[in-house]
Amino acid sequence: NAGVMQNPRHLVRRRGQEARLRCSPMKGHSHVYWYRQLPEEGLKFMVYLQKENIIDESGMPKERFSAEFPKEGPSILRIQQVVRGDSAAYFCASSPFAGPYEQYFGPGTRLTVT
């Protein structure tokens, strides 16, 4: 059973471009979570999605950031008009159930904005 997959692993964007980060959850998992980790800091929750629904987006910046988890295909975290402060590692995690259960993390996407 393959683990959580994220691609690309590294992404370089110039200021003002768009960044699209993809997350394929573990087989059978319908709950996806996105986190952001700034250098030398802990992870910060961004958004929690189930198939076709955003359940909790309390950690998402109000502008430029959006997330989706369509019925088919991976979950996408989209950052429009990137700025240098968006440079970070973005991790997604998946779980088979809602609630306080183990979350399985992917290897992360490291975004660098130049």
Place this chain on the structure above:
Amino acid sequence: DAKTTQPNSMESNEEEPVHLPCNHSTISGTDYIHWYRQLPSQGPEYVIHGLTSNVNNRMASLAIAEDRKSSTLILHRATLRDAAVYYCILSVNYGQNFVFGPGTRLSVLP
């Protein structure tokens, strides 16, 4: 948001037990306590979690204080591969939202 407090760093000798403390004085009755660890350039890895009772698994033990305001992760015999940042996490909002603490960087000396 419920918060956790951990020491910034700890050291242990290989083959010895390690006790990693975490304070969470503002924990609410429905918040679970989770521990994850993160090796350099990797995603976090689940270690253990619990609500009120002490928990054991093949990786570690979790000791939860009676008032639930603190907990301790116990690695029974540290190995070099246990060197990582250990995060004590409260899953608030009935588990839908992990609030990561600052983490403890564990160094294991041979």
